[in-house]
Amino acid sequence: MLLSLVTGCYAAMRALLAWAAWHHTPRHAAQPLVSVIVAAHNEAATIPALLESLLSQAYPCYEVIIVDDRSNDATQTMLAAWPARDDRLTVVRLDDVPADATPKMHALARGIDRARGELLLLTDADCDVPPTWIAGMAAAFGPRIGVVIGYVRLRAANGTLFEQVQAFDYFHMMAMTAAATKLGRPLGASGANLAYRRVAYDAVGGFDAMPRGAVADDMLLLQRVLDQTNWRAAFCDDARAFITTPAEPTLKQFLNQRARWMAGGAEVLGRNWPLLISSSLLGTINGLMLFAPLFLRRRDLRRPALVMILGRVLADLLHLGLAARRLRATDLLRYLPLWIVAQLPYTVALPIYSRLAAWGWGGRRAQ
Numbered sequence: 001m002l003l004s005l006v007t008g009c010y011a012a013m014r015a016l017l018a019w020a021a022w023h024h025t026p027r028h029a030a031q032p033l034v035s036v037i038v039a040a041h042n043e044a045a046t047i048p049a050l051l052e053s054l055l056s057q058a059y060p061c062y063e064v065i066i067v068d069d070r071s072n073d074a075t076q077t078m079l080a081a082w083p084a085r086d087d088r089l090t091v092v093r094l095d096d097v098p099a100d101a102t103p104k105m106h107a108l109a110r111g112i113d114r115a116r117g118e119l120l121l122l123t124d125a126d127c128d129v130p131p132t133w134i135a136g137m138a139a140a141f142g143p144r145i146g147v148v149i150g151y152v153r154l155r156a157a158n159g160t161l162f163e164q165v166q167a168f169d170y171f172h173m174m175a176m177t178a179a180a181t182k183l184g185r186p187l188g189a190s191g192a193n194l195a196y197r198r199v200a201y202d203a204v205g206g207f208d209a210m211p212r213g214a215v216a217d218d219m220l221l222l223q224r225v226l227d228q229t230n231w232r233a234a235f236c237d238d239a240r241a242f243i244t245t246p247a248e249p250t251l252k253q254f255l256n257q258r259a260r261w262m263a264g265g266a267e268v269l270g271r272n273w274p275l276l277i278s279s280s281l282l283g284t285i286n287g288l289m290l291f292a293p294l295f296l297r298r299r300d301l302r303r304p305a306l307v308m309i310l311g312r313v314l315a316d317l318l319h320l321g322l323a324a325r326r327l328r329a330t331d332l333l334r335y336l337p338l339w340i341v342a343q344l345p346y347t348v349a350l351p352i353y354s355r356l357a358a359w360g361w362g363g364r365r366a367q
Contacts, residue, residue: 001294001351003288003304007311010285013278014315015261017179021323024181025237027139034062034134035117039107043125044074051126055086059134065114066125067092069107090114100212104191108217109207121195127171128155128244135243137195146200146231147222149181150193151327154247163247165342166254168335170247175323176278181235185274188265191218193243198229216264223268237326260355285312286347289340313340 036054040047047066052228054064054113068076068091079091090109097103112120121137123129140148154170156163180187204224207217225231248254269276288308295305316336 003257003301003308005302006281006284006288007308010281011311011315013281014319016183017176018319018322020182021175021319021326022122022180023182025140025234027238028144029139030141031135031138032118033116034059034119034121034138034316035112035115036062036064036121036123036134037067037079037108037111037115038065038070038123039067039104039111040071040075040079040125041069041103041107042071042073042075044071044078046126047075050123050127050129051082051089053129053131053133055088056131056132059133062134063090063116064091065086065090065111067094067107067111069094069103070097072294102210102212102217105210105217111260112201112206117197118198119195120198120201122191122193123243124192124245126245127152127192128242130243132240133229133243136238137193139233140236140241140268141195141197141201142228142234144232145234146197146225146229147186147189147233148236149177149186149189149222149233150195150236151178151242152190152192153242153244153327153329155244157246158197162251162254163249163336164332165335165338166247168332169326171327171329172320172333172339175320175327175346176236178323178327179236179275179319180278181233184232186222186233186235187272187275187278188216188268189218189222189233192245193241194218195220196221196225197231200225200229203229203231206311206340211267216261216267218263221270227271239328242328255350255353258350261352262354282343283347285317286343290344290348313337316340 038050066079066089068079076093081090083089092114094107094110097106108122119138119141121134137148137150151174152170154163154167156167175187177187201221203223207221211218222233226233248257265275265279285308289312292305292309295301305360320336321333324333
């Protein structure tokens with residue numbers, strides 16, 4: 001009975017998400033002033049390429065603000081000459097952070113203090129940004145849209161199988177977020193490709209109003225806009241605005257990243273019931289599938305166990321197949337079977353790791 005109930009609920013969730021995945025987000029022609037804000041900490045290896053991309057955007061009116069957050073590598077030196085080359089660029093240097101502030105949120109807030117744009121676009125210093133990024137994201141802002149969540153794809157810089165499966169896992173999270181947002185219930189967002197209408201940002205107090213010690217800058221601010229204002233969120237499925245960021249090269253770095261994300265998700269879980277339901281369903285079916293070999297040995301459970309396994313695979317393929325076409329990620333679908341298998345121990349291991357291990361962001365440990 002339990003196996004059939006969970007399978008039915010899981011398949012229904014995937015079917016609903018598949019229906020939403022195929023709908024396009026409307027596009028709009030307005031081109032307001034846009035401010036791009038990037039928080040950078042020891043990004044000497046990537047900042048030149050990012051600046052070249054950001055200052056070559058096919059959009060008529062924008063500015064770029066880079067916040068150098070206490071970098072102690074060559075980042076500060078590299079940034080020093082850029083404003084003279086292009087007056088659309090502003091560099092803000094931070095030499096300290098309040099003891100009770102989250103470094104990245106503090107850096108973004110100080111950059112936004114200098115922003116003049118009606119729209120605020122955020123990305124990370126290690127991202128690859130196409131020249132149509134600003135135009136694509138800006139076009140997703142309809143009259144009642146206060147937040148636009150953009151698509152991020154992981155790139156397998158070293159071409160390893162681990163990175164490829166990781167890229168599929170990230171695509172899965174993006175596909176869930178895209179469909180849920182189109183249904184009016186965002187599950188979260190990625191700070192690597194995210195935009196706010198300035199009035200919506202100001203209405204909730206911005207990053208300075210976030211709880212001290214919080215780690216989920218992207219999810220927390222999005223949730224506050226949805227909870228405290230009448231602004232809505234949209235997902236930008238325009239391929240012009242898709243960006244990439246590197247996958248984590250090692251298992252330790254991957255677990256560190258996901259432990260941080262898990263902590264961030266916990267910060268909004270009580271106020272985001274779609275996230276609670278979807279994560280609970282996924283965790284439950286993964287937990288049951290861990291015991292599938294035992295179920296298959298029992299005659300009375302063999303049929304529901306087989307239905308559960310087949311139903312899980314088909315439901316995933318339905319939703320993620322449609323999402324992959326919409327998000328131009330069909331090449332990742334080959335990793336679906338391996339991802340399902342890897343999900344089973346991962347579901348158990350990650351909560352344990354997040355409890356026992358110290359993790360951080362950008363080389364800085366969590367407090």
